[in-house]
Amino acid sequence: xxxxxxxxxxxxxxxxxxxxxxxxxxxxxxxxxxxxxxxxxxxxxxxxxxxxxxxxxxxxxxxxxxxxxxxxxxxxxxxxxxxxxxxxxxxxxxxxxxxxxxxxxxxxxxxxxxxxxxxxxxxxxxxxxxxxxxxxxxxxxxxxxxxxxxxxxxxxxxxxxxxxxxxxxxxxxxxxxxxxxxxxxxx
Numbered sequence: 001x002x003x004x005x006x007x008x009x010x011x012x013x014x015x016x017x018x019x020x021x022x023x024x025x026x027x028x029x030x031x032x033x034x035x036x037x038x039x040x041x042x043x044x045x046x047x048x049x050x051x052x053x054x055x056x057x058x059x060x061x062x063x064x065x066x067x068x069x070x071x072x073x074x075x076x077x078x079x080x081x082x083x084x085x086x087x088x089x090x091x092x093x094x095x096x097x098x099x100x101x102x103x104x105x106x107x108x109x110x111x112x113x114x115x116x117x118x119x120x121x122x123x124x125x126x127x128x129x130x131x132x133x134x135x136x137x138x139x140x141x142x143x144x145x146x147x148x149x150x151x152x153x154x155x156x157x158x159x160x161x162x163x164x165x166x167x168x169x170x171x172x173x174x175x176x177x178x179x180x181x182x183x184x185x186x187x
Contacts, residue, residue, distance in 0.1 A: 021096055024112075026065040028077065028101035030087070033061055038083065040103070043076045045091070045181075069094055072114055072177035077101060093118055093177050114178040121169055121182055128162040 028040065040063045042054040056063045072095035079087050090107035092099060093114035100111040108122075109115045132155060139151045166186045173179030 022068045022070060024065075024067055024069055024094055024096055024099060026077070026092065026094070026099045026101055028063045028065075028103055030058060030061045030063075031104045035061065035079075035083070035087070038079055041076075041078050042092075042094075043078060045074045045076055067094075069096060072096075074118075074177050074181045077103065077107075079103070091118060091122070091181075093181075095177070114173070114176055117169060117173060118178045118181070121166070121178075124162065124165050128158055131158050 026042070035058045038058050039055050040058060042065050044052055054065060054067070056065060072093050075092055075094050076089055077092055078084065078089040086105060087103050088105060088107040090101060090103060090109055092101060092109045093112065095112050095114050097112035099109060099115055101107070101109045106126075108119055110119050135151055135155045135158065139148055139155070142148045142151060163186070166182055170179050170183045170186070173182070
């Protein structure tokens with residue numbers, strides 16, 4: 001009889017610990033109290049259907065999405081369209097763990113392995129895009145062929161460096177949501 005009493009609490013503990021591993025929490029902040037009372041939406045990246053959009057009202061410049069997930073999924077955190085000029089939409093991997101989000105003119109996420117990888121990739125992509133934009137502008141204003149050729153060579157180097165970085169991310173994260181997302185973005 002005594003051994004049965006020990007087994008029941010052990011089973012409850014094991015079942016409880018299994019379900020805890022599937023929970024996520026997205027803790028977000030905003031830069032200004034003017035966003036208090038606004039809504040933040042957690043939207044699937046593909047196939048938006050009204051029944052699977054989660055929303056919360058901002059309070060004290062913050063919000064917290066909580067839930068359970070059986071598998072990691074890339075989603076978008078956004079605000080209503082009029083606010084998207086000030087608050088950048090953010091891709092986030094909803095995966096078990098505590099995800100930290102900062103919504104601002106340049107939004108960011110971290111705290112879990114896939115969100116750290118996605119944030120690093122976003123930063124490298126943003127830098128590459130800015131450099132490519134400047135090189136394109138320079139190339140448009142160049143009048144001699146020699147300088148134009150140098151600029152195009154730099155353009156290709158920046159593209160190749162970003163392509164190599166993306167391929168490394170894909171290879172190291174092949175079976176993850178973030179790996180599949182980066183692969184889709186680079187096709």
